[in-house]
Amino acid sequence: MTLLSPGIHHLGPTLPVHVLQAAEPGPTALVEGGIHGDEVAGVHAISELLEEGYAPRRGRLILIPVMNPAAYRARTRAAPGGLDMNRVFPGDPSAPEVERRQAHALFSLMKAEDPALIVTLHESLKRFHPEVPLSFGQTVVYGVRPMPALVQRVVDAMNAELQHPYELWAPHYYPVSTSSTEVIVDALGCVGLTVETWSGFDEARRVQMQRQVVDLLLREIGVR
Ligand SMILES: [Zn+2]
Incomplete structure (x- = not known):
């Protein structure tokens, strides 16, 4: 399989994949939201970055705003009657369930x-x-030990600018063997992380925090 050309591709009819490429070569990073349809801050954070023309300084940045479109439309963790898409990786291209097929498309x-x-x-x-x-x-x-060093640096940077004590960030070790991050991390040996905001805050603030963490992580890896 060859690399995707810069531009918009699709893993499904309503599942766009945005490939942004810098002139200067460098690493590739992927940021994905909406694999759980009721967790909207990440979807909206990625959408805002795309609308504002967010771009990599080096290498390639692949953005997937809504990994599970049907779940997102229903604002439920999984699509009505469907599977939890974050528990079906690496997926299966010939499975009857769309979640397994789309998971496999992302994995490939x-x-x-x-x-x-x-x-x-x-x-x-x-x-x-x-x-x-x-x-x-x-x-x-x-989900894979040891903790990548950049995790603590990003957590510290977030905690330097809290707007409320409840916003406190922490690193968290929590392996999930069939999640998108972990299966891909195991297969590729890359750094794979999950960013979690507390849904008790206003959506606008959650989106802002998600954007900040994404930007810090991309700076750490050298894409921004
Ligand atoms: Zn989730």
């Missing part, structure tokens, strides 16, 4: 692109507490 794309970093944008109903494993807002989640 990533194998061809060989990114240095993949980031998936999520949201959490619970604010992070170190003793509560299923609490994620706000965290940068990694």
Whole structure:
């Protein structure tokens, strides 16, 4: 499989993939939102970046605003009657379920692109507490140890500019064996992270925080 040309491609009729390429060569990064349809801040963060002409300084930046369009339209975690798309990786091109086919399409794309970093944008109903494993807002989640060093640097940068004490960010180790990040990380050896904001904040602030974390991560990897 060859690299995608710069421009807009599709993994499905309503699943656009935006490929942005800098003149200067460099690493490739992928940022994906909306794999869970009720976690909207990441979808809107990526959409805003695209509308504003956000571009890589070096290398390639692949942006997927809505990985699960039917779930996003319904504003539910999975599409009505469908599967949790973040639990079906690496997917299957001949499966009857669209989630498995689209997961496989993303997985194949990533194998061809060989990114240095993949980031998936999520949201959490619970604010992070170190003793509560299923609490994620706000965290940068990694599923493969050791923790990539950039995680702490990005968390520290976010915590230097809190607008409210509840916004506190933390690194969070939480492996999910069939998630998009982890399956791709295992297959490619890249850095794979999940960004989680707490859904208790206003959407505008969640979108702002997601944008900030994405930009910090892309600077760390050398794409911005
Ligand atoms: Zn999620």
